Amino acid sequence: MSKVDIVVFGAAGMLGSDIMEELRARGISAQGFDLADGDITDAASCEALVARTQPRAVINCAAFTDVNGAESHREEALRINATGAGNIARACAAHQVRCVFVSTDYVFDGTKDSPYLESDEPNPISAYGYSKWLGERETAAAAPNHAIVRTSWLYGVRGRSFPATILAAARAGKPLRVVNDQTGAPTYTRDLARALAEVALMSGTGIFHATNGGACTWYEFACEILRRAGVTPVALEPCRTAEYPTPARRPANSRLANVRLAAAGVPPLPPWPDALDRYLAEAGQLAGRQH
Numbered sequence: 318m319s320k321v322d323i324v325v326f327g328a329a330g331m332l333g334s335d336i337m338e339e340l341r342a343r344g345i346s347a348q349g350f351d352l353a354d355g356d357i358t359d360a361a362s363c364e365a366l367v368a369r370t371q372p373r374a375v376i377n378c379a380a381f382t383d384v385n386g387a388e389s390h391r392e393e394a395l396r397i398n399a400t401g402a403g404n405i406a407r408a409c410a411a412h413q414v415r416c417v418f419v420s421t422d423y424v425f426d427g428t429k430d431s432p433y434l435e436s437d438e439p440n441p442i443s444a445y446g447y448s449k450w451l452g453e454r455e456t457a458a459a460a461p462n463h464a465i466v467r468t469s470w471l472y473g474v475r476g477r478s479f480p481a482t483i484l485a486a487a488r489a490g491k492p493l494r495v496v497n498d499q500t501g502a503p504t505y506t507r508d509l510a511r512a513l514a515e516v517a518l519m520s521g522t523g524i525f526h527a528t529n530g531g532a533c534t535w536y537e538f539a540c541e542i543l544r545r546a547g548v549t550p551v552a553l554e555p556c557r558t559a560e561y562p563t564p565a566r567r568p569a570n571s572r573l574a575n576v577r578l579a580a581a582g583v584p585p586l587p588p589w590p591d592a593l594d595r596y597l598a599e600a601g602q603l604a605g606r607q608h
Contacts, residue, residue, distance in 0.1 A: 321348045323517050324372040326357060326405060327379030331476030332419065335510040336376060343514065348372070351379070357401035360408070367408040374415035374517040377405045377456075380449070384423070387445035388564040398448035403455030406463065416460040417517050422469035422501060422528075424450040427568020432532075435467075435524040435577045443565040453524075464516050465524045469571045470538075473506030474600045479535070480542045480593070484602055487543055487550040497536035497555035501571030502528035505592035507599075515583045525581070526573035529589040538589075545594060546602050 323340055327333040328349025340347040348370050355362040357379050367375065380398055381387060387394040402418055409416035423446035424439040441447040453465050472478035486493055504527075512527040533541070536555040543550055558567065579585060586592070596602075 320371045321346045322373050323347045324370050324375045325349045326375065326377045327351060330378060331473040332378045332471060332506045332509065334475050335473055335506040336378065336513055339510040339514050357404055358396045360404045363404040363408040364411060367412050367414060371412065372414055374417060375405060375409050376417045376513055376517055377402060378419040384443060384445040385564040387448060391444045394444055394448040399451035399455055402452035403459055406456040406459035410460045415462045415517065416456060417464045417466060417513060418452060418456040420453050420465050420467045421446065421449045422467060422568060422571040422573055425568055427570040429570055432572035432574040434574050435526055445565060463522055466513060466516055467526050467573060468504050468509055469501045469528050469573055470503045471506055472503060472596065480596060483539050483542050484546055484548060487548050490551050492552035493539065493550055494554050494556045495536040495539045496558050496561050497534045498557050499567055499569055499571065500532050500534050502532050503538050503589045504528045505596050508586045508592055512583055512586060519581060521581045525578045526575045527578055527586060528573050528575060529586045529592045531588045532572045541590060541593060546597050
């Protein structure tokens with residue numbers, strides 16, 4: 318008999334903490350693990366944690382998430398995002414536990430003209446994307462009962478996020494230049510947490526895409542953040558990716574088609590503008606309410 322229903326690795330992070338709240342709000346018994354509880358790059362540690370808790374499912378959102386930093390710390394990104402994912406998946410398989418791995422739009426190169434399907438072939442163009450793609454492969458190879466959930470452009474109340482960064486800069490009177498030639502779906506961790514809970518509890522295996530509905534560019538996202546928060550920036554200008562070089566290359570097209578999630582009967586995530594409104598309210602970022 319399971320001691321808990323679901324174990325969450327990376328439970329103290331921006332996404333993991335929302336997953337824990339979602340599970341508990343549903344009355345689902347959950348155990349969260351983070352850095353202080355065990356090293357996912359150590360196979361024995363992963364096996365011991367799964368053996369001790371005997372869950373029905375594991376959600377692995379533990380990750381090296383610094384996209385630019387992964388370019389200069391490739392081995393660390395691979396240890397956490399690939400080796401760690403494999404260790405968790407093998408521990409799940411050993412105890413016949415469902416394994417849910419959270420992945421990313423960055424496994425694609427962004428050259429497709431339409432939204433990416435779950436069946437499209439990955440071709441990562443960054444060290445971060447490559448490490449997550451290997452994590453997908455490790456998970457699929459090790460755990461027969463697995464679900465790989467790709468998402469995009471995550472933001473939430475806890476941790477660093479694009480909306481908080483944009484609002485802080487605008488309120489500090491800094492001029493803003495934001496890239497306008499990368500398109501994707503900003504996804505609120507509260508909404509993704511609900512979808513991940515559903516995926517953990519269902520029986521379907523394979524790859525699923527889960528993003529908030531619709532798409533925009535980073536510049537369009539920034540405009541809506543400021544407009545909906547009631548903040549007027551000193552200056553906000555669009556720019557091309559080539560004018561804003563970063564260590565890691567980003568896909569120009571990060572749109573994901575959530576086809577298999579819908580086919581599995583999981584309710585679609587709300588449109589991204591709706592999610593943004595709820596984030597701003599929860600984070601206290603509306604004009605006159607900022608922390």
